[in-house]
Amino acid sequence: MQNTANRAKRKPAPFGVLLLRLRAAAGLTQEQLAARAGLSPNAIAALESGKRRTPRPTTVELLAAALGLDAQERAQFAAAARESGEAPKSYSAAAGTGDGTARDPRHQSWRSVPELTPLVDRVHELDTTLRLLSDDGVRLLTLTGPAGVGKTRLAVEAASRLAADTGRFADGVLFVDLTPIRDPAQVPGAIANALGLLDTGSRPVPERLVEVLEERQQLLVLDNFEQVLVAAAALTELLAACPSLALLVTSRVPLQLRWERVLRVPPLPVPDLAAPLPPLEAFGLIPSVALFVQRAQARQSDFLLTEQLAPVVARVVSQLDGLPLALELAAVRTATLPLPVIANRLDDRLRLLEWEAGDLPERQQSLEAAVGWSYDLLSEAERRLFRCLGVFVGQVSLDAITAVIRTVDDEVAHEAPAARETEAGRRTLPRLLSLAEKSLLLPLPVRPDEEEGGADNVDVEPTFGMLETAREYAWERLAAEDELAAAQRAHAHYFLALAECAAPALHGRDQRAWFFRLEREHDNLRAALRWLLDQAGSDDSDVAAEWEAGLRLAGALGYFWYLRGYHTEGRRWLEEALACAPQGKAAAGMNSAARTRALIAAGPLLMVHAEYSRALAVLKEGLALAEYQQDSAAIAGASTYLGHAAVVAGDVEGGTQRLQEAVRRWESLGDPAGLGEARFYRGYAADVMGDTVTAVEHYTAALSSLGDAGNTQHAG
Secondary structure, eight states: OHHHHHHHHHSOOOHHHHHHHHHHHTTOOHHHHHHHHTOOHHHHHHHHHTSSOSOOHHHHHHHHHHTTOOHHHHHHHHHHHHHTTOOOTTHHHHTTOSSOOBOOGGGGOGGGSOOOOOOOSOHHHHHHHHIIIIISOOSEEEEEOSTTSOHHHHHHHHHHHHTTOTTTOTTOEEEEEOTTOOOGGGHHHHHHHHHTBOSOSSSOHHHHHHHHHTTOOEEEEEEOOGGGGGGHHHHHHHHHHOTTEEEEEEOSSOOOOTTOEEEEOOOOOOOOTTSOOOOHHHHTTSHHHHHHHHHHHHHOTTOOOOTTTHHHHHHHHHHTTTOHHHHHHHHHHTTTSOHHHHHHTGGGHHHHSBOOOTTSOGGGSBHHHHHHHHHHTSOHHHHHHHHHGGGOOSOEEHHHHHHHHHHHHTTTOOSOHHHHHHHHHHHHHHHHHHHHHTTSSEEOOOOOHHHHTSTTOTTOSOEEEOOHHHHHHHHHHHHHTTOHHHHHHHHHHHHHHHHHHHHHHTTSTTHHHHHHHHHHTHHHHHHHHHHHHHHTTSOOTTHHHHHHHHHHHHHHHHHHHHHHTOHHHHHHHHHHHHHOOOOGGGGGGGGSHHHHHHHHHHHHHHHHTTOHHHHHHHHHHHHHHHHHHTOHHHHHHHHHHHHHHHHHHTOHHHHHHHHHHHHHHHHHHTOHHHHHHHHHHHHHHHHHTTOHHHHHHHHHHHHHHHHHHTOHHHHO
């Protein structure tokens, strides 16, 4: 008996036998042990019966922790596993050597991740993620995108599906939430904690991680990495030491590692508000609409998408850019506010859309917190640039933001102006690119040359877009830092200069490129005009200058509005600009060149609406001012439109005389664009009188002059 005992000490019991004894001693069934360890009952049965003789390291760790073994028992357990034919290094960690004991098997199980809401759409992004991590063998994939776009939800869905891929990830999938971590040095510890490794012993945590993971075929999901980017280098070391390990990372910022593949997660598609809405069934399948309706019905079961409600839903999801977090927060509000009220209050979305949900992290309980999370991670220089982006509407061009940030920097910088100008120009593009990398800006594609007007394109520069939620946050931070007025003034005067540069070019060879440029910048031009005209109603000492700048901008855009079909809008802007003249000393601007050009620009837009009497009155005033100022070009322009207005109003003879005078003036100025337009209207007058020969003569001459000027809009 003594010899038998000695042999028992020298040779451990087979692993299956030992497992059976320990399970029985713990009073557990195979099903109960399987549930504790996150394994299947079949796996337990196969090990105990000896059908499976070589358990994986992960399985040994899970079982040891589930059985609550002490250090000595863990050592025997690991020894039995080695005797069964496998002796990987990572068994020592599971054996409880005092330097890396697994604590809780539930940390190892993907099933421990909370059940989430159903994934809406994301077919392309999900398929791409699965293909890269499984079929293509990518070992580091980073999902990036703006705040609230659904990176975590996509990662959870992908990981859930990959957990079943025993060929690629035989040792499973592990979720590591880095949201509470701020110190990059704590990232290895967070991973170790998720693995269930006790923080004991003297060996460094990265070394212990390698010991456990080096032979595993496992996927780690690292969620919210953007605030610990410095720790990215440690991921490289972990991947190099663990050849079968893969990482799926969510971050608002790419990790900038050579190992890395990046997949940008965009907002959900939204309805096209410029087109008729599709039938209700098809409308409900648009991903942003589907998500909004799904979440609204979760808050109130009787919420129903109807034909009457569809336009309001379309407006809401479009205003929210298809951003899943924003859609969910808006859906929450449907329980207490009618949907039209929500739609009308989205200009204050940062305060309207918040929800103190107990199962949501604080950064996802409001749009303000979501964007603020990204803002807080920026450097001070990046924050100032981001704030200045708040004054832009639509797209942001490099030249425009450089002009604005230079002006705002004047308020805080101490170096000489020339140095500031050079510094602003040199650093703005890298900082814009950094904000784009951090998902706070969206790089816009460059249009093909043929769409822009040829190789001599006047607009070859990088442009960026911005989600409205980020723009509103930037605006509010700009106001909070007392930088708003300076930024708005710089923005307005930049676009005034742009419009005045475009105005003569719209009649010449570069007109196509300039028309496209103004079309793309139209929202910014509107915002600039709105701000300039609003200043006329204030008590500021610079009222006259800003009002005149508004007149200049409206007048410079008149021809653009006329030819591009913005007739009602252009007329409204020009009438407001002409009507809101300041009083007192500022009234001297009533006789300015800006007013003259605004009057002349308003005439054709009034004629389009058949308001010939008003057009004649406005153009006569413009001509009188032009003559008073001895502005030859303005006189010729006013005479051209005044003559045409007289003809269409019925005074063909008087109008023809005006047009003859306009032709002579344009000829003396040597301006083929103006001459071509005047000759065209002169031909029209002859046409009205039934003089076809004279009409053809003038039309032909007009085509020749317009062709010389490169004015294809009229010559074509």
